[in-house]
Structures are given as structure tokens and as C-alpha cells.
Amino acid sequence: MAMSHKQADTKIHEGHQYGKSDYENRLEYQGEGWMVSNLIDHASFDSPTGRNFVLLSKLINSQVITNCYEEGAHDDMHCHPGSEHTFLVWSGQLHIRGIEDGEDMTLEAGHFVQIKAGYYYQLHNPGPGRAVYCQIQTISPNPPKRGTVLFSESRRGKIAAKDVV
Secondary structure, three states: OOOOHHHHHOEEEOOEEEEOOOHHHHOOEEOOOOEEOOOOOOOOOOOOOOEEEEEEEEOOOEEEEEEEEOOOOEOOOEEOOOOOEEEEEEEOEEEEEOOOOOOEEEEEOOOEEEEOOOOOEEEEOOOOOOEEEEEEEEOOOOOOOOOOEEHHHOHHHHHHHHHOO
8 A cells, every 4th residue: 555645754753743754845945054944834733642743954963843732732751861952832832841849831922941951841732722832952963872761761750650659
């Protein structure tokens, strides 16, 4: 059975659906030193997980991704050991929480959060409606073996799970 163009562009990775990872097809301009794309034109909400990630551009040390979350969609508490992440709320809301006391906020359009490499966090769209976040991510020249580590897999997460009865 032949795959459709849409299926061929989509890959599943660590429970996330990354749609349209062939960013070159979405560029409006690509020159020697820079490229242009449009965040909103390429927003996509066709993921069975309620979370869709569309790669918009990629350089040696960074990339830009549109994160599209349906109302209520969330990820697991996790970190990225080899890369820093910045999320700019373009539309909707972003509820973000960390593992330390007081790390729990809901951000509106125009707000952003910058996260250090290896720091645990969880994203959630509390609604109402869909949300679009612009993600800017660094790419390590020496990437770790795993790009994403779930908190539940960490030593601290396993200890916390034992404390919950």
C-alpha cells in the first residue's frame, strides 16, 4: 500500500507526532546565511496525541518548531539534556510546571519561557481552544545518547514515586 504525501512527511518519535519534518518545503526564502518561514501558515493539528510539532527551520546549532496543542493536551514531565528550549506563546495559553515549589504558571500570548538544558518541565494547554507555541531549540555539537528524559525515569522521579502511596 502506498503512503500518502502526508504520511510520508510524518514520523512518530517518543510518543510525539512530528508532522512535516521536511522544513525545506515550507521555507519562503533560503539564502546563504538565513531563512524565512511562517509560524502560523504551517500550524498543524492532525496528531492523534493532541500535540503536533512542525519543524520550520534548522541550522547547525538551533532549530525553530511550531508546537500545536489541542485544548487539554499535555506532555509528560521531562527534560532535554543536550538542548535549551524557549517557548513563545503565539496563541492560546501555556500552562508550564516544573518539579520545584512555585514552578507552576499559566502564560498568555506574548509571554515566553526559556528552559535550561537538563531542567525538568511539563507543558499543558489549559484552553479554551487550541494553542500555538513557537519553540526555539539549541542543538548540541555533542548530543547526549537520549534527547528526552522523562522525570519518572530519573533517580529523583523514582524516589518521588516511592513516596506516593
